[in-house]
Amino acid sequence: MKPGPLLRLRGMIRKEWLQVVRDPSSIAIAFFLPLLLLLIFGYGVSLDATNIRMGLVIEQPDTASLSFAGGFEQSAYFAPVRLASIQEAEAALRASAIDGIVWLRHDFGADSLSAQSPPIGVLVNGVDANTARLIEGYVQGIWFGWLEQQAERAGRPLRSPVQLEQRIWFNPQVRSTDFLVPGILAVIMTLIGALLTALVIAREWERGTMESLLVTRISVNEILLGKLIPYFILGMGGLLLSLVMAHVLFHVPLRGSLWLLFAVSALFLWVALGMGFFISTVFRSQFVAALVAMISTFLPAFILSGFIFDIRSMPAFIQGVTYLIAARYYVAILQTLFLVGNVWSVILPNAAALTAMGLFFHGLVYRKTRKRLE
Amino acid sequence: MGPRLLALIVKEFLALFRDRKSRLAVIVPPILQLLIFGYAATFDLEHATLAIYNEDSGAFSRDLIGRFERSPAFEVVGYLRSEEEIKPLIDRKGALLVLRVGEQCSANVAQGESCAVQALIDGRNSNTAMLALNYVRSIITDFNEERIEQTTGTSLPARLAIRAWFNPNLESRWFIVPGIVALLAMIVTLVVTALSVAREREAGTFDQLLVTPLRPWEILIGKAMPGLIVGVGEASLIVAAAVYWFRVPLVGDLLTLYPALIIYVLSIIGIGLMISSFSATLQQALLGSFLFIVPAVTLSGFSTPIANMPDFMQALTYLDPMRYFLTIVRRVFLEGAGSEYFWNDLWPMSLIAVATLSLATWLFRHRMY
Amino acid sequence: MEHSTAVTDIPPQGEPQSPPVLVLDGVVKTFTVEKKRIVALDDVSCTVRPGMVTGLIGPDGAGKTTLMRLCAGLLAPDQGTLRALGLDAVAEPLAVQARIGYMPQRFGLYEDLSVRENLDLYADLQGVAATARPERYRQLLAMAGLEGFQGRLAGRLSGGMKQKLGLVCTLVRPPRLLLLDEPTVGVDPVSRRELWQIVYHLVEAEGMSVLLSTAYLDEAERCAEVVLIHGGRILGHDRPQAFSRQVDGRTWLVRAPALAKRALQRALSREPAVLDALILGTAVRVVSRDRRPPALSTLPAATEAEVAPVAPRFEDYFVATLKDETANGNNNHIALGTVNSRTNGGDVITVDNLVRRFGDFFAVDHVSFRVRPGEIFGLLGANGAGKTTTFRMLCGLLPITSGACTVAGMNLRTAAAAARARIGYMAQKFSLYGNLTVLQNLRFFSSAYGLRGARRRDQIDWALATFDLEPYAATESQDLPLGFKQRLALAVALMHEPEVLFLDEPTSGVDPLARREFWAQINSLADQGVTVLVTTHFMEEAEYCDRLVIMADGRVLAEGTPEEMKERHGGAQGREATMEDAFIGLLEAHQLTGATA
CATH class of the missing domain: 3.40.1710.10 (abc type-2 transporter like domain)
Structure with a gap:
C-alpha cells in the first residue's frame, strides 16, 4: 500500500472543502444563485398568454355581434373591454392600455344575415410577436366557434371539413415549468462547475498559494483531482437540492431513471469542471477568469443550450455554434429524461458528445498544467 | 464644471480605456452578446x-x-x-x-x-x-x-380580417433586438461603475484620491461619468446595429428615447455605485453585479411576458428599472410612441433613479473610508 | 563583467568537503514580458555547501527569486545545469521537491484556514505519518512560539507570525536543503531575530543546509557564506567578512557637534572623495573612495569635525561596489518653488488620546504625540503595531473612535476639502494609476490639487525635471522601475507644495541605493521647512528622524530622539547600541509587563 498519494489527496480535498465552507462568495454561487434561478424560472417564467386585454368595439349591438362578443367573455384567455368607438380603441391600443381590438361595424349583424360575409376587424399590437401570434390563434378559435354556433342556429350545422385533434405529448397541459425547471439545472450545474472552479484556481495563483503547493511532492494529477472532487460533490449537492425543489415545489415529473439522471449529471459536471479548470489555467487572474467564464459558459448555457430558445429555430450558423456548447447536450438529455423517459437514442449520442468534450478539456488542462511557474 | 472635476473625469476615462484588458472587457462581450441574442433569441418557428x-x-x-x-x-x-x-x-x-x-x-x-x-x-x-x-x-x-x-357555394356569415399593428409580419426579432439595447446598457453600465471603485480600492489609488482636495460628490460624479457615457454610447451603438444590421424599423423619435435612456442609465449607475461601496475587492463587485443582473433581466420581461408571472413576482418587477426602459425602447422603436405615451413607465423609472442615486451618495459618504 | 575585486567566484576552501547541496553551472534564464526579452540570470555558476546558512544577497530585481525557483524545480533554465542534493532539478523536479523545503517570498498560507489546518494540509502533502505528527507539531510550534494560536485563522496572525507559520509549514517534514526566499521582508525586528534563531537551530541541531535570500544587507553578517548577486550575475561568493575586508580602511565616522546631522550628511555627500554618507546617531558614517580619510572641504569654514576610522560592514562593500557601477548623477536635492514658512509657531500635528477600535480590537489605543514644524517625525513599529491606522486617521481616511488629532490645526476628516491641499501623501504600496502614463498621472493629480494654468504647467515641468522623469513621461507608470515609481509618487505628493508630508512605509521593497537617494530628498525637504511624518519598520531609517515614537499593540512605548531611544532602551551590548537593540529592548519590556499584567 502506498499511502502517499491518498494522503495528499485527502489533504487537498479537506483544504478545499474548508475554503468553500468559509468563503461566503462560493456559498453564494453554489447555493443562493441556484435557489434564486429555480424560484424565478419555476414560478416566474411562462410564455403563454392569459388575461389578454382585448378592446371590443361593437358599433351596433345586435344578436350577431353580441354573440360574437360573448365568445370573448367566456374565453379563459381574454379579459375583454367594451369601447365606444374605433377611435377610442385605437388610442387605447397606442397607449398600450389594451393588447388588441375586435371591431364589429354597424352593418355587421345585417350583413352577416344577408350572407355578405362582413369583415371582423382584428387589430393586435405586434410588438411582442410571440404574444401577438398567440392572440391571433385564440381569436381564430373564437371566430370558428361562433361560425359553428351560427350555422347550428340556422338549422344547417356546419361541418368543418378537417377536424383537428391535437395531442401534445409528454406535457399535455403545456406547463412551461415542466420544461424550464429541467433546463435550469444545466445553468446551475454550469454555474457551480465552471464559474466557481474558474475562480478558485485563479485565486491560488493570485494569492501565491500555488507556488507553495507546487513545491511540495504533490503531482499535477493530485492537485487537479483534489480540486475536482470537492467541487464535484458541491455540484452534485446543488443538483440534489434542485431535484428536490423540482419535485416538491414544482411537481415536475421524472419519467426516466433517477440513476441515469445522476450519471448524466455527473458526466456534465465533469465537463463543466474541465471548462472551469481550462479557463483558470489560461487566465491566472480571478477577475479575467470570472469574466471569461461568464461569457463563454454561463451566457451560452442560458441562451444557446435550447433551454429557453429552441435551437431548431436559430439561423444555421448559430446552430453550428451551439454544437460547441456542452450545456446543449445536457439540456437535451434532461428534457428527455424528465418528460419522456430513458430514450437511448437521445441519451447516447448526447452523452457521447459530452464525453468527447470532457476528454478534450481535461486533456488540455492536463497538458497545460505542469509543475512549473511558467 | 470645475477643472478639478474635468481632470477627474478625463482620468476615469483614461483608466478605463488605456488598459487593453478592460477595454476588451467593455467592448467585446456586448458585441458578442448582441450577435448571439440578436440571432439566437427568437420565438419564431422556422423549418x-x-x-x-x-x-x-x-x-x-x-x-x-x-x-x-x-x-x-x-x-x-x-x-x-x-x-x-x-x-x-x-x-x-x-x-x-x-x-x-x-x-x-x-x-x-x-x-x-x-x-x-x-x-x-x-x-x-x-x-x-x-x-x-x-x-x-x-x-x-x-x-x-x-x-x-x-x-x-355561400360565403360565411363573417370573416376575420386580422392585422398586426407595429409588426405586421410578427417577427420576434423586432421584439428582441430593441430589448438588447436595454439589456446591454444595463450590463455595461453596471460593470463599469461597480468595478471602478473596487479596482481603485484594490490598487490602493482610492486613498490617494481621497487625500486630494476633491470633494466626495466630485468623486461620485467622476465615477458616474464613465458609466453614463459608456452606457449611453454602447446603447447608441446597439440602436444603430438594430436599425442597420438587423433591419428593425425605428418608427419613433430618437429625441424621445434619449432622455429615457439617460434616466435608465442613471438608475443603473446608482445601483452600480451601491454595489461598489459595499465591495472591497473586484471579485465581490463582480459577484454583486451578477447577483443583480440575473434577477433583473429575468424579471424585466425581456424574454417572457411579465403578465404571466405570479402576482408576487409581478410586484417585484416594479422595482426593476429594466422593466420600464424595456417597454419604452420597444414602443419607441416599433410604435413610434412619444413620451406622452410612456409617461407611466418614465416616472417610476425616474423615481428609481433618484432613489438609487441618493442611496448611493449616502452610502458613498458613509462607507467611503 | 570585469571586477577589480579579489572576491572569488569559487567558494572558500578550508574545511573537509562533503558534497555540495546545490550546484549551478552556466545557468541562463530569460523571460519575455510584453515582447521584451529580459535576462533574469546571465551565466550563473555557483556551489552551495552543506550544513551552513548561505545568504543570497542582492537588490530587488537582481534575480534572487528566479534563482530560488530554478533550484526548487519550479522553473527550467534556458541553458546550463542545476543539481540539487545530487539530483538534476530540470529532469527530476518531483524528486527534488520531495527532498527540499522551499518557502516562497509570499508564502502561500491559506488565510481562511487555521494554523492547525494549514499544518495538517502541508503534513498531508508532504506525507508525514499521522503517528509522527503530534510530536513534530509540538516541536515546530514551540520553536515558532505559535503554540497558543493553533485555532486562529492564518489571515488573522501578525506579519511576523505568518512568516514563522510559513516556515513551520515548510519544515513539517524536515528537508535536507531549505530554500528561503526573503523570509524576513516586512517582518519586525523581534520576529526577524526569532526567524534567524529558528534557522540557526535547524542548521546546528538538524544539520540542515539553508540558502536564504535577502535584500537586508545587515543580514549578510548572519550568514556563513554570502553570494552577492546583481543584475542577474554573481558578483562574489565568500564569507561576509571577506567582502567587508575589501573596503578595509575606507570607512569613517565623522562628528561635527556644531552642525545638525542632516546638514553634515549633505555636506559630506557633496565631497568628491566620499562614496556614501549615512546618518548614524548624531554622527555621519562615511565610505571614501580610497584609504585616505575624507577631506572636509564642503563643510562650512571653521566647523570643528572629528574623523575616526570604523570597522567596515558588508553594506559598505555593497554600496561601494554598486555605486561605482550605477555611476549615479541623480539630483538628491529637491528645491520647492516657495520656501515653506507658513507653519511657524505651534505644533503642526497633534494627536491626543487617539483611539480606533475594530469590534473589540483596539488597533490604536490612546496614542498621543506632537510634531513640530520642519521636523521629520517617525512612527516606528512592527506590522500590526497600529502605525498605518494612526496614519490613516491623521490623513482623514479613517474615522476616529475617540480622542482627537489635528494637522495644521484642522481635523482632516471634518475640515473642508480644500484643507487637504496642505498635505502631501505617499501610500505604503505604489498607488498611482498604473495604466496611466507618468505625464497623465502628473496632470491628473495637479488638477486634483487645484493647480491650473501656467502654474500647473510649471509644476509638472518641475516634477519631471527634479525627479529625472522626463525620459519616462510617456511610460505607463506600472512599467516604471521600482525606484522611479517611488520618485513619481513623491513628485505627486509634492507638486502642490504641501506644508506637511505623510509617508507610509515609503521605502519598503526598495533597494538600499534607492533608499539612500530617497532619504536625501526627504532631508532636503525638511530643511526647507516641510514637516514630515513617516512610518517605517526599517530600524536604520529611524536614524533620519528628528524624533520618533515606537509603537506596539496600538500603544506608544516610547517617544524621543533616536539617540535618547538608543541610550535608554538599547541595553548593555558591549558596543554602541543600535536602533534595533532599542526596539527589541522596548518590545521585550512591553511583553513582560503585558505578561505580568
Whole structure:
C-alpha cells in the first residue's frame, strides 16, 4: 500500500472543502444563485398568454355581434373591454392600455344575415410577436366557434371539413415549468462547475498559494483531482437540492431513471469542471477568469443550450455554434429524461458528445498544467 | 464644471480605456452578446420538423398535406408508413410533430362528414409545442374556410380580417433586438461603475484620491461619468446595429428615447455605485453585479411576458428599472410612441433613479473610508 | 563583467568537503514580458555547501527569486545545469521537491484556514505519518512560539507570525536543503531575530543546509557564506567578512557637534572623495573612495569635525561596489518653488488620546504625540503595531473612535476639502494609476490639487525635471522601475507644495541605493521647512528622524530622539547600541509587563 498519494489527496480535498465552507462568495454561487434561478424560472417564467386585454368595439349591438362578443367573455384567455368607438380603441391600443381590438361595424349583424360575409376587424399590437401570434390563434378559435354556433342556429350545422385533434405529448397541459425547471439545472450545474472552479484556481495563483503547493511532492494529477472532487460533490449537492425543489415545489415529473439522471449529471459536471479548470489555467487572474467564464459558459448555457430558445429555430450558423456548447447536450438529455423517459437514442449520442468534450478539456488542462511557474 | 472635476473625469476615462484588458472587457462581450441574442433569441418557428403519416389516399388529404408542405414554418422530414414509427421518431427528436390523417379522410369529406386529422407534438419544449400547434391550427382554419365556401357555394356569415399593428409580419426579432439595447446598457453600465471603485480600492489609488482636495460628490460624479457615457454610447451603438444590421424599423423619435435612456442609465449607475461601496475587492463587485443582473433581466420581461408571472413576482418587477426602459425602447422603436405615451413607465423609472442615486451618495459618504 | 575585486567566484576552501547541496553551472534564464526579452540570470555558476546558512544577497530585481525557483524545480533554465542534493532539478523536479523545503517570498498560507489546518494540509502533502505528527507539531510550534494560536485563522496572525507559520509549514517534514526566499521582508525586528534563531537551530541541531535570500544587507553578517548577486550575475561568493575586508580602511565616522546631522550628511555627500554618507546617531558614517580619510572641504569654514576610522560592514562593500557601477548623477536635492514658512509657531500635528477600535480590537489605543514644524517625525513599529491606522486617521481616511488629532490645526476628516491641499501623501504600496502614463498621472493629480494654468504647467515641468522623469513621461507608470515609481509618487505628493508630508512605509521593497537617494530628498525637504511624518519598520531609517515614537499593540512605548531611544532602551551590548537593540529592548519590556499584567 502506498499511502502517499491518498494522503495528499485527502489533504487537498479537506483544504478545499474548508475554503468553500468559509468563503461566503462560493456559498453564494453554489447555493443562493441556484435557489434564486429555480424560484424565478419555476414560478416566474411562462410564455403563454392569459388575461389578454382585448378592446371590443361593437358599433351596433345586435344578436350577431353580441354573440360574437360573448365568445370573448367566456374565453379563459381574454379579459375583454367594451369601447365606444374605433377611435377610442385605437388610442387605447397606442397607449398600450389594451393588447388588441375586435371591431364589429354597424352593418355587421345585417350583413352577416344577408350572407355578405362582413369583415371582423382584428387589430393586435405586434410588438411582442410571440404574444401577438398567440392572440391571433385564440381569436381564430373564437371566430370558428361562433361560425359553428351560427350555422347550428340556422338549422344547417356546419361541418368543418378537417377536424383537428391535437395531442401534445409528454406535457399535455403545456406547463412551461415542466420544461424550464429541467433546463435550469444545466445553468446551475454550469454555474457551480465552471464559474466557481474558474475562480478558485485563479485565486491560488493570485494569492501565491500555488507556488507553495507546487513545491511540495504533490503531482499535477493530485492537485487537479483534489480540486475536482470537492467541487464535484458541491455540484452534485446543488443538483440534489434542485431535484428536490423540482419535485416538491414544482411537481415536475421524472419519467426516466433517477440513476441515469445522476450519471448524466455527473458526466456534465465533469465537463463543466474541465471548462472551469481550462479557463483558470489560461487566465491566472480571478477577475479575467470570472469574466471569461461568464461569457463563454454561463451566457451560452442560458441562451444557446435550447433551454429557453429552441435551437431548431436559430439561423444555421448559430446552430453550428451551439454544437460547441456542452450545456446543449445536457439540456437535451434532461428534457428527455424528465418528460419522456430513458430514450437511448437521445441519451447516447448526447452523452457521447459530452464525453468527447470532457476528454478534450481535461486533456488540455492536463497538458497545460505542469509543475512549473511558467 | 470645475477643472478639478474635468481632470477627474478625463482620468476615469483614461483608466478605463488605456488598459487593453478592460477595454476588451467593455467592448467585446456586448458585441458578442448582441450577435448571439440578436440571432439566437427568437420565438419564431422556422423549418419546424414535421413528419406526415397519411393513411388516406384521396385528393382531399393530398390537398391538405400540400398546405403543410408549402408552409415556411414547417419542413417535412419524412412520410411514415405505420403507426409504430411515430413514437420512436418523436422520442428521439426526429420530428417536432407528426401530422396523422385518418384512413377514411377523403371518403368522409365526400359524404359531408369531417376528416379527422391528428397533430402529435413533442411537448418537451412547451413553448415550441404551443407555437407549432398555433401554426397547424391556422393552416387548418384557412383550409377549412376555403373548403366551406367552395362546397356550400355561400360565403360565411363573417370573416376575420386580422392585422398586426407595429409588426405586421410578427417577427420576434423586432421584439428582441430593441430589448438588447436595454439589456446591454444595463450590463455595461453596471460593470463599469461597480468595478471602478473596487479596482481603485484594490490598487490602493482610492486613498490617494481621497487625500486630494476633491470633494466626495466630485468623486461620485467622476465615477458616474464613465458609466453614463459608456452606457449611453454602447446603447447608441446597439440602436444603430438594430436599425442597420438587423433591419428593425425605428418608427419613433430618437429625441424621445434619449432622455429615457439617460434616466435608465442613471438608475443603473446608482445601483452600480451601491454595489461598489459595499465591495472591497473586484471579485465581490463582480459577484454583486451578477447577483443583480440575473434577477433583473429575468424579471424585466425581456424574454417572457411579465403578465404571466405570479402576482408576487409581478410586484417585484416594479422595482426593476429594466422593466420600464424595456417597454419604452420597444414602443419607441416599433410604435413610434412619444413620451406622452410612456409617461407611466418614465416616472417610476425616474423615481428609481433618484432613489438609487441618493442611496448611493449616502452610502458613498458613509462607507467611503 | 570585469571586477577589480579579489572576491572569488569559487567558494572558500578550508574545511573537509562533503558534497555540495546545490550546484549551478552556466545557468541562463530569460523571460519575455510584453515582447521584451529580459535576462533574469546571465551565466550563473555557483556551489552551495552543506550544513551552513548561505545568504543570497542582492537588490530587488537582481534575480534572487528566479534563482530560488530554478533550484526548487519550479522553473527550467534556458541553458546550463542545476543539481540539487545530487539530483538534476530540470529532469527530476518531483524528486527534488520531495527532498527540499522551499518557502516562497509570499508564502502561500491559506488565510481562511487555521494554523492547525494549514499544518495538517502541508503534513498531508508532504506525507508525514499521522503517528509522527503530534510530536513534530509540538516541536515546530514551540520553536515558532505559535503554540497558543493553533485555532486562529492564518489571515488573522501578525506579519511576523505568518512568516514563522510559513516556515513551520515548510519544515513539517524536515528537508535536507531549505530554500528561503526573503523570509524576513516586512517582518519586525523581534520576529526577524526569532526567524534567524529558528534557522540557526535547524542548521546546528538538524544539520540542515539553508540558502536564504535577502535584500537586508545587515543580514549578510548572519550568514556563513554570502553570494552577492546583481543584475542577474554573481558578483562574489565568500564569507561576509571577506567582502567587508575589501573596503578595509575606507570607512569613517565623522562628528561635527556644531552642525545638525542632516546638514553634515549633505555636506559630506557633496565631497568628491566620499562614496556614501549615512546618518548614524548624531554622527555621519562615511565610505571614501580610497584609504585616505575624507577631506572636509564642503563643510562650512571653521566647523570643528572629528574623523575616526570604523570597522567596515558588508553594506559598505555593497554600496561601494554598486555605486561605482550605477555611476549615479541623480539630483538628491529637491528645491520647492516657495520656501515653506507658513507653519511657524505651534505644533503642526497633534494627536491626543487617539483611539480606533475594530469590534473589540483596539488597533490604536490612546496614542498621543506632537510634531513640530520642519521636523521629520517617525512612527516606528512592527506590522500590526497600529502605525498605518494612526496614519490613516491623521490623513482623514479613517474615522476616529475617540480622542482627537489635528494637522495644521484642522481635523482632516471634518475640515473642508480644500484643507487637504496642505498635505502631501505617499501610500505604503505604489498607488498611482498604473495604466496611466507618468505625464497623465502628473496632470491628473495637479488638477486634483487645484493647480491650473501656467502654474500647473510649471509644476509638472518641475516634477519631471527634479525627479529625472522626463525620459519616462510617456511610460505607463506600472512599467516604471521600482525606484522611479517611488520618485513619481513623491513628485505627486509634492507638486502642490504641501506644508506637511505623510509617508507610509515609503521605502519598503526598495533597494538600499534607492533608499539612500530617497532619504536625501526627504532631508532636503525638511530643511526647507516641510514637516514630515513617516512610518517605517526599517530600524536604520529611524536614524533620519528628528524624533520618533515606537509603537506596539496600538500603544506608544516610547517617544524621543533616536539617540535618547538608543541610550535608554538599547541595553548593555558591549558596543554602541543600535536602533534595533532599542526596539527589541522596548518590545521585550512591553511583553513582560503585558505578561505580568
